Amino acid sequence: MIGLASAVILLPFAAAFAGMLLGPRLTRLLGGSGRAVAAGPDGAAAAEGAGEVPPGRNGPALIACLPIAAATVFAAIAGLTVWGDEATHTGVLTRIPTGTVPIEVGLQVDGLSAVVGFMVCCVALAVQVYSVTYMREDPRYSSYAAFISLFTAAMLLVVYASDLLLLYVGWEVMGVCSYFLIGHHWEDRANSRAAVKAFLVTRLGDVGFLLGIFVLGVGAGSFSIERVLAAAPSLPHTTVTAAALLLLAGVAGKSAQFPLHTWLPDAMAGPTPISALIHAATMVAAGIYVVARVFGVFTEAPAALTVLGVLAVISMVGSALAALAQDDVKRVLAYSTVSQLAVMAAGLAVGGKTPAVFHLLTHGAFKALLFLAAGCVIVVTGSNMLRDYGGLRQGMPITFWTMTIGLGALVGVPPLSGWFSKDAVIEAAQHAATGGGADAADWVVFLGLLVTVALTAAYATRLWLMTFFGENRGGHDVKEAPLLMTGTVAVLAVPAALAGFFGAADEELRPHLGSAVLALVLVAAGAGAAFLIWNRDPALDPARALGPVRPVFARAFYVDEVYDAVIVRPVRALARGVVTFDDKGIDAAVVGGARAARRLAGLLRLSQNGNPQTYLTGVLAGAVVIVAGVVIFL
Numbered sequence: 001m002i003g004l005a006s007a008v009i010l011l012p013f014a015a016a017f018a019g020m021l022l023g024p025r026l027t028r029l030l031g032g033s034g035r036a037v038a039a040g041p042d043g044a045a046a047a048e049g050a051g052e053v054p055p056g057r058n059g060p061a062l063i064a065c066l067p068i069a070a071a072t073v074f075a076a077i078a079g080l081t082v083w084g085d086e087a088t089h090t091g092v093l094t095r096i097p098t099g100t101v102p103i104e105v106g107l108q109v110d111g112l113s114a115v116v117g118f119m120v121c122c123v124a125l126a127v128q129v130y131s132v133t134y135m136r137e138d139p140r141y142s143s144y145a146a147f148i149s150l151f152t153a154a155m156l157l158v159v160y161a162s163d164l165l166l167l168y169v170g171w172e173v174m175g176v177c178s179y180f181l182i183g184h185h186w187e188d189r190a191n192s193r194a195a196v197k198a199f200l201v202t203r204l205g206d207v208g209f210l211l212g213i214f215v216l217g218v219g220a221g222s223f224s225i226e227r228v229l230a231a232a233p234s235l236p237h238t239t240v241t242a243a244a245l246l247l248l249a250g251v252a253g254k255s256a257q258f259p260l261h262t263w264l265p266d267a268m269a270g271p272t273p274i275s276a277l278i279h280a281a282t283m284v285a286a287g288i289y290v291v292a293r294v295f296g297v298f299t300e301a302p303a304a305l306t307v308l309g310v311l312a313v314i315s316m317v318g319s320a321l322a323a324l325a326q327d328d329v330k331r332v333l334a335y336s337t338v339s340q341l342a343v344m345a346a347g348l349a350v351g352g353k354t355p356a357v358f359h360l361l362t363h364g365a366f367k368a369l370l371f372l373a374a375g376c377v378i379v380v381t382g383s384n385m386l387r388d389y390g391g392l393r394q395g396m397p398i399t400f401w402t403m404t405i406g407l408g409a410l411v412g413v414p415p416l417s418g419w420f421s422k423d424a425v426i427e428a429a430q431h432a433a434t435g436g437g438a439d440a441a442d443w444v445v446f447l448g449l450l451v452t453v454a455l456t457a458a459y460a461t462r463l464w465l466m467t468f469f470g471e472n473r474g475g476h477d478v479k480e481a482p483l484l485m486t487g488t489v490a491v492l493a494v495p496a497a498l499a500g501f502f503g504a505a506d507e508e509l510r511p512h513l514g515s516a517v518l519a520l521v522l523v524a525a526g527a528g529a530a531f532l533i534w535n536r537d538p539a540l541d542p543a544r545a546l547g548p549v550r551p552v553f554a555r556a557f558y559v560d561e562v563y564d565a566v567i568v569r570p571v572r573a574l575a576r577g578v579v580t581f582d583d584k585g586i587d588a589a590v591v592g593g594a595r596a597a598r599r600l601a602g603l604l605r606l607s608q609n610g611n612p613q614t615y616l617t618g619v620l621a622g623a624v625v626i627v628a629g630v631v632i633f634l
Contacts, residue, residue, distance in 0.1 A: 078114050126488050181274045182195040191269040210250075240300045366406045386466045389467045391473075412457075417499040530542050
């Protein structure tokens with residue numbers, strides 16, 4: 001079992017290594033053009049002729065796709081094995097002595113890691129296959145594919161790691177890879193800034209995350225996740241609470257929760273397949289996964305769960321409102337991701353670990369589908385903007401139906417996967433709010449989930465109507481995207497539609513009549529309101545009904561502007577002050593000292609001018625002075 005997990009991690013890592021070394025050479029040997037032409041808004045190949053893969057792409061594409069395909073098979077075998085055997089399989093490769101708490105390099109395979117690992121492999125494989133066509137004319141395709149492979153290996157290390165510090169290694173490698181992938185088209189200043197922003201914001205959270213790991217490891221006497229969970233009930237309450245709150249800093253950064261959520265919408269500057277990879281099943285899911293993995297620590301720290309619940313409500317409702325007002329289709333989906341991750345966090349906050357993980361899995365399927373389907377639309381229309389779409393369902397039937405399934409799952413339309421998982425989370429929140437021992441935070445989480453259900457239905461319906469119905473507002477020739485892209489999207493539509501039935505075998509995840517009916521009423525209210533507003537004039541954006549608050553929602557409540565005023569500008573002013581002090585203070589003192597020394601040296605060197613007559617005159621003058629002094633004073 002541990003051998004299978006090792007293979008799942010090492011295969012994409014080997015693909016990354018081979019892609020970095022051999023990818024560019026294979027591209028040249030096989031006749032790659034090495035030039036980018038007819039690119040879409042985020043570097044996508046134009047639809048015309050995009051179904052053909054240049055010979056120079058075949059080698060790097062095989063290096064990228066075949067290892068992750070094999071890893072997916074091994075992950076499936078591991079998952080099926082664990083499904084029949086509920087035991088936890090742990091293996092330690094080596095133990096690194098540190099002088100205090102040792103570090104164990106080992107892997108752990110149980111039900112949670114097996115199912116999440118399989119999901120990561122499936123999404124990564126879909127992204128790699130999709131990218132073969134989507135990035136067909138990109139001259140840096142080989143490095144792009146290699147970074148995806150390395151990113152995947154790092155996420156799988158996070159999933160299967162049995163030691164917190166080993167998990168942290170994968171956590172950080174994943175962050176570095178996201179920097180390169182988001183900024184893949186670094187020639188555009190907006191892309192490079194988005195990459196830097198994502199890197200800095202997530203690193204800020206990672207500082208707290210690493211400190212939390214140290215607190216747990218030192219307190220438990222081991223960084224082993226199994227031993228930490230065993231020791232958590234006996235640790236001092238202050239230690240556990242401090243560790244849990246510090247871990248939440250990293251979770252907020254990686255999973256884009258308030259107040260460290262601002263990097264995620266800007267990360268849409270990267271290629272669309274990267275958006276699917278980062279925002280569906282990998283990086284943003286890592287924070288939620290870690291909370292689920294060490295959930296025993298959080299159950300011993302109720303204050304941390306309360307903080308998690310409050311942050312989740314702010315994130316889910318605020319991001320859903322922001323999604324209502326976005327014009328860029330990828331930013332709509334980005335804010336949707338923030339909101340849905342908050343739904344998972346809310347489930348964890350009320351003790352619903354299994355429903356939260358279930359929603360993480362279904363979200364990985366339907367959100368990857370939505371991003372890749374949006375990529376098909378972008379390739380065909382050459383635009384990210386909803387205002388340039390309309391009437392696409394006739395010319396793009398595959399994209400229309402698959403995206404309809406994805407949006408239905410996002411909203412929670414039965415019997416699609418999102419309906420099962422979201423209902424399980426709502427039921428867990430309702431049980432926590434109405435059961436004995438409930439506090440105000442439980443009610444806030446429950447009510448926040450209900451509001452989010454209605455808002456999700458509204459913005460998803462707006463996106464659906466503006467993209468596929470009404471008149472064609474872009475004036476483009478509407479036709480289906482290339483087969484490799486639409487085929488990948490069609491395959492993803494299957495788990496997005498049916499994955500919920502697998503969870504329904506668990507009694508905790510079966511739909512509950514009360515919560516299901518309540519959610520469906522709210523879905524109908526949100527979707528119905530969006531449809532009625534759109535139906536008045538299909539040529540106009542339904543978001544116009546937001547009136548004067550639309551700019552506030554569109555700018556996500558000006559959180560970026562607040563950060564700019566409170567943090568960025570003061571830091572820049574401080575930096576300018578430091579530069580001025582260094583230039584006019586420290587540097588001036590050093591330069592002034594050097595000038596004084598040079599002037600003094602200039603005076604002293606007058607006696608060393610190389611003229612013998614001057615030397616003789618000086619000697620005689622000195623002798624006269626000495627003789628005169630002797631005569632006068634003696």
